[in-house]
Amino acid sequence: MIAGRVEGLSDDGLGIVRAKKKPVFIPFTYPGDYVEVHGTKRRFGRLLARDFALLEHSPLRQRPRCLHFGKCGGCLWQGLKYGAQLELKGELFERITGINAPIKGSPKIWGFRNVSNFIVTTEGIGLKEYGNPLGVVDLKECPVFSKRTPEYLRSLTGFLRETGLSPWNLRAKSGEVHYIQVREGKFTGEVMVNLIAHVEPSREVREAFKDYFSFATSLYWSLKADERDDPRGEATLVKGKPYIREHIRDVTYLIHPNSFFQTNSYALPLLLKAVEGFTGGEKVLDLYSGVGTFGVYLAKRGFRVEGIEINPFAVEMANRNARINDVSATFKVGRAEETPIGDYDTVIVDPPRKGLKEVAELLVKSGIEKIVYVSCNPKAFKLDYERHLKKAYRIENALLIDMFPHTPHVEAVVELRRRLGF
Numbered sequence: 001m002i003a004g005r006v007e008g009l010s011d012d013g014l015g016i017v018r019a020k021k022k023p024v025f026i027p028f029t030y031p032g033d034y035v036e037v038h039g040t041k042r043r044f045g046r047l048l049a050r051d052f053a054l055l056e057h058s059p060l061r062q063r064p065r066c067l068h069f070g071k072c073g074g075c076l077w078q079g080l081k082y083g084a085q086l087e088l089k090g091e092l093f094e095r096i097t098g099i100n101a102p103i104k105g106s107p108k109i110w111g112f113r114n115v116s117n118f119i120v121t122t123e124g125i126g127l128k129e130y131g132n133p134l135g136v137v138d139l140k141e142c143p144v145f146s147k148r149t150p151e152y153l154r155s156l157t158g159f160l161r162e163t164g165l166s167p168w169n170l171r172a173k174s175g176e177v178h179y180i181q182v183r184e185g186k187f188t189g190e191v192m193v194n195l196i197a198h199v200e201p202s203r204e205v206r207e208a209f210k211d212y213f214s215f216a217t218s219l220y221w222s223l224k225a226d227e228r229d230d231p232r233g234e235a236t237l238v239k240g241k242p243y244i245r246e247h248i249r250d251v252t253y254l255i256h257p258n259s260f261f262q263t264n265s266y267a268l269p270l271l272l273k274a275v276e277g278f279t280g281g282e283k284v285l286d287l288y289s290g291v292g293t294f295g296v297y298l299a300k301r302g303f304r305v306e307g308i309e310i311n312p313f314a315v316e317m318a319n320r321n322a323r324i325n326d327v328s329a330t331f332k333v334g335r336a337e338e339t340p341i342g343d344y345d346t347v348i349v350d351p352p353r354k355g356l357k358e359v360a361e362l363l364v365k366s367g368i369e370k371i372v373y374v375s376c377n378p379k380a381f382k383l384d385y386e387r388h389l390k391k392a393y394r395i396e397n398a399l400l401i402d403m404f405p406h407t408p409h410v411e412a413v414v415e416l417r418r419r420l421g422f
Contacts, residue, residue: 001036001037001038002017002019002024002036002037002040003034003035003036003037003055004017004018004019004034004035005017005032005033005034005035005056006026006029006030006031006032006033006034006035006058007031008031009030009031009088009092009408010025011092011095011096011379012408013076013077013092013407013408014026014027014029014048014076015027015028015029015030015031015033015035017035017037019047022046022047023046023047024037024040024047024048024049025046025047025048025049026048026049026052027048027049027076027130027131028069028070028076028079028130029052029054029058030058030060030061030077030079030080030084031058031060031088032057032058032059032060033054033056033057033058033061034054034055034056035049035052035053035054035055036052036053036055037049037051037052038051038052038053039051039052043131048131050131060080060081060084061079061080061081062079062080062081062082063079064078064079065078065110065143066078066141066142066143066144067140067141068126068127068137068139068140068141068142071129071130071137072126072127072128072129072130072137072139073127073128073129073130073131073137074127074142074144074406074407075144075406075407076130076406076407076408077406077407077408078144078406080406082105082109082405085402085405085406086103086105086402088408089103089400089402089408089409089410090102090103090400090410092378092408092410093378093400093410093412096378096379096382097378097381097382097385097412098382099395099398099414101398101399101400101412102399102400103399103400103401103402103410104267104270104274104399104400104401104402105402105405106264106266106267106402106403106405107266107267107270108266108267109144109405109406110143110144111143111144111145111146111147112144112186112264112265112266112267112405113144113145113146113263113264114183114184114185114186114246114261114263114264114265115181115182115183115184115261115263116142116145116146116149116181116182117179117180117181117231118139118152118153118156118179118180118181118182119136119168119178119179119229119231120156120160120167120168120177120178120179120180121136121167121168121169121170121175122166122167122168122169122170122175123135123136123138123170124136124137124138124139125138125139125153125156125157125167125180126138126139126153127139127142133170134170134171136170139153140153144405144406145182146182146184148184148191151215152180152182152193155212155213156180156212158212159208159209159212159213160177162208162212163204163205163208165177165197165199165205168198170229173227175198176197176198176199177195177196177197177198178196178197178198178224178229178231179195179196179231180193180194180195180196181193181194181195181196181231181257182194183244183255183257185217185244185245185246185247185255185265186246186265186266187246187247187248187265188244188245188246188247190217190218190241190244190245190246191215191216191217191218191244192216192217192218192219192220192244192255192257193213193216193218193219193220194220194221194222194231194235194257195209195220195221195222196222196224196231196232196233197221197222197223197224197233198223198224198225199223200221200223201221201238206221206238209221209238210238210239216239216240217240217241217244218237218239218240218241218242218243218244219237219238219239219240220235220236220237220238220257221235221236221238222234222235222236222257223236232258235256235257235258242256243255243256246261246265248265248268248269248272248297249269249272249297250300251296251297251300251325252321252324252325253291253292253293253296253321254291254317254320254321254324255291256313256317258313259290259291259314259317260290260291260314261291261293262293262403263403263404264403264404264405267401267402267403268293268403270401271374271401271403271411271413272293272294272297274399274401274413275294275297275298275348275372275374275413276297276298276301278346278370278372278396278397278413278415279298279303279346279348279370279372280345280346280369280370281344281345281346281369281370282302282303282304282345283303283304283306283343283344283345283346284298284303284304284305284306284344284345284346284347284348285305285306285307285308285339285341285342285344285346285347285348285368286298286305286306286307286308286331286348287307287308287336287339287347287348287349287350287351287359288308288309288336288349288350288351288352289307289308289309289314289315289318289331290309290311290314290318290350291314291317291318291321292307292317292318292319292321292322292329292331294348294350294374295307295318295322295329295331295348296318296321296322296325296327296329298329298348299322299325299327299328299329300325300327304328304329305327305328305329305330306329306330306331306332306344307329307330307331307332308331308332308333308334308335308336308339309331309332309333309334310333310334310335310336311333312333315331315332315333318331319331336349336351336356336359337357337358337359337362339362341362341363341365341366341367341368344368345368345369345370346368346369346370346371346372347363347366347368347370347371347372348371348372348374349363349371349372349373349374350374350375351375351380353376353377353380354377354380355375355377355380355381355383355384356380356384356388356389357384360384360387360388360389361388363388363389363392364388364389364391364392364393367418368418369417369418370415370416370417370418371389371393371415371416372413372414372415372416373389373412373413373414373416374411374412374413374414375411375412375414376403376404376409376410376411376412378410378412381412381414385416389416391422392418392419392422393416393417393418393419394416394417394419395414395415395416396415396416396417397414397415398412398413398414398415399412399413400412400413401413
């Protein structure tokens with residue numbers, strides 16, 4: 001048994017208690033908590049508590065709103081006061097990157113997520129259990145996603161009961177229905193329901209699907225051809241509109257089941273404003289442009305935007321978003337690492353979690369005056385900057401936006417300016 005006070009947090013937001021030999025990492029605990037650890041397991045080279053008791057509460061604690069807190073892997077920090085969350089996010093970002101940056105909180109910290117992927121299994125319907133890849137929390141609610149979560153889950157339960165379709169078995173890797181994805185347009189009220197299954201629906205199943213989800217603006221059935229545990233499949237429209245809309249300030253975005261869109265509609269205006277504030281000149285290259293989230297917004301503000309994205313479907317969506325907003329922005333299919341960096345005033349990069357890698361060296365050689373780097377992975381940003389970008393660019397400004405309340409994650413926007421004489 002190990003007992004002690006949580007002294008700090010790991011980079012991924014776990015409480016740390018110093019033991020004699022090695023530190024013990026404890027989920028759902030915060031600085032100032034006093035805990036008693038009864039069992040540990042070794043994971044990724046460190047000791048992770050799997051059985052512990054909270055004996056004394058930190059003054060940073062608050063009562064969590066969700067009844068599933070402490071088991072569900074979605075919200076490690078829901079038991080932490082929101083002001084403390086913001087302060088600790090800033091500290092973790094500075095510890096990892098060396099950058100002291102102000103942070104802006106999310107305007108809403110409940111009901112802010114515009115998408116949730118609920119796994120449908122023999123163990124229940126909901127989200128993965130923290131630290132257990134085969135464990136599922138059978139959800140009754142999800143206050144960070146939507147007040148309507150119980151309605152969505154009841155509809156799915158009734159649909160499965162009537163049709164007899166089997167949920168996915170995580171151990172046997174077999175079953176018919178694997179995920180249900182629900183998206184909400186927070187500012188439009190539109191709802192998209194996308195069922196990810198391993199079978200095609202019969203006519204009777206399609207009709208039952210329409211009946212149980214009659215409230216949906218857009219209803220999709222996605223055929224999943226592999227056993228990978230992710231919410232992806234070949235989407236077919238069953239009923240309603242092919243897209244739902246989301247309004248962010250004066251921009252309308254169309255969203256499809258296969259679109260990536262920032263998950264916090266309420267904090268997204270803060271992120272867009274930060275990118276706009278760091279963007280200089282007139283001509284902008286939007287690398288990793290996705291569905292045009294940044295590019296269309298900037299074009300609406302008078303910038304001339306060209307975007308590059310490897311996913312052809314995302315490019316189609318980006319150009320569609322440019323047309324419906326009547327802006328001058330063009331998006332093309334291409335690999336970021338093969339893109340000629342021409343005569344642009346600013347390059348915006350929002351890379352995958354792994355970071356820029358070889359694209360960073362391309363930017364160093366480009367002669368571009370300014371880079372706006374957007375990232376939710378501070379370790380990847382640090383590697384890109386220290387290994388490549390630092391040679392030609394200095395950090396001019398940085399701002400953190402809390403897109404992910406109740407988690408250790410934060411979105412960073414960093415302005416890089418070319419060094420004189422380089």
